[in-house]
Amino acid sequence: ILNVEQSPQSLHVQEGDSTNFTCSFPSSNFYALHWYRWETAKSPEALFVMTLNGDEKKKGRISATLNTKEGYSYLYIKGSQPEDSATYLCAFLPNTGNQFYFGTGTSLTVIP
Amino acid sequence: ETGVTQTPRHLVMGMTNKKSLKCEQHLGHNAMYWYKQSAKKPLELMFVYNFKEQTENNSVPSRFSPECPNSSHLFLHLHTLQPEDSALYLCASSQTSGRGDTQYFGPGTRLTVL
Numbered sequence: 001i002l003n004v005e006q007s008p009q010s011l012h013v014q015e016g017d018s019t020n021f022t023c024s025f026p027s028s029n030f031y032a033l034h035w036y037r038w039e040t041a042k043s044p045e046a047l048f049v050m051t052l053n054g055d056e057k058k059k060g061r062i063s064a065t066l067n068t069k070e071g072y073s074y075l076y077i078k079g080s081q082p083e084d085s086a087t088y089l090c091a092f093l094p095n096t097g098n099q100f101y102f103g104t105g106t107s108l109t110v111i112p
Numbered sequence: 113e114t115g116v117t118q119t120p121r122h123l124v125m126g127m128t129n130k131k132s133l134k135c136e137q138h139l140g141h142n143a144m145y146w147y148k149q150s151a152k153k154p155l156e157l158m159f160v161y162n163f164k165e166q167t168e169n170n171s172v173p174s175r176f177s178p179e180c181p182n183s184s185h186l187f188l189h190l191h192t193l194q195p196e197d198s199a200l201y202l203c204a205s206s207q208t209s210g211r212g213d214t215q216y217f218g219p220g221t222r223l224t225v226l
Contacts, residue, residue: 046216099168
C-alpha cells in the first residue's frame with residue numbers, strides 16, 4: 001500500500017481568505033495525480049489531472065501545482081467563499097498498475 | 113438522471129441479513145469500481161470491472177459479492193456482514209480501466225451493520 005498524505009486534516013478560514021493545502025506522495029514512481037472536491041452528501045467531483053512536473057492547473061479561483069521530484073502537490077484557493085466548503089481529496093497513480101491511492105482529504109470550512 | 117447514481121443512500125442491516133447496493137452510470141463508460149471508505153481512512157479500492165469483466169479484486173472477503181450485468185450497472189451483494197463493515201461505499205465509473213482515466217463517483221451508500 002502506497003502512502004499518500006494530505007495536510008492539514010481540516011482547516012477553517014474566513015470568507016475572502018486565501019488558503020492552500022498539500023498532498024504528499026512517493027516521488028519515485030509517479031504517473032499522475034488527481035484532485036477531487038467532495039461536498040458533504042454529494043459525489044466527489046474531479047477538479048484537476050496533474051501529470052507533468054511543474055504542471056500548474058487553474059479552474060476559477062482554484063489552482064494546483066505539482067512537484068514530482070519532491071513528491072507533493074499544492075491546491076490553492078484564492079478568496080475563499082462559503083461554497084468552497086468541502087473535502088479536497090488527492091489520488092495518486094503510480095507508474096505500475098492502474099490503482100489510485102487516495103489521501104484522507106483536507107476538510108475546508110469557509111466561515112461567512 | 114446524469115452522472116453516477118447509487119441506491120440506497122443509507123442502509124442499516126443486521127449481521128444475518130442479505131442486501132444489495134446498486135450503482136448506475138449514465139456516462140457511457142466501460143469501467144466501474146467499488147470503493148470502501150471507513151471512518152478516518154482513505155478510499156480503498158474493492159473491485160474493478162472493465163467491459164463487464166472483473167479485472168480486480170483487492171482481497172475483499174467473500175461476504176461482499178459484486179455483479180456487473182452490463183457496462184451501466186454494478187451491484188454489491190452483501191451477506192453475513194460484520195459491524196466493522198460499516199462504512200461509506202462509493203461506486204465510480206471511467207471510460208475504461210486504463211491508466212489515468214478520470215473516475216466519476218456516485219454519492220455513496222452509508223452502510224451500518226448492527
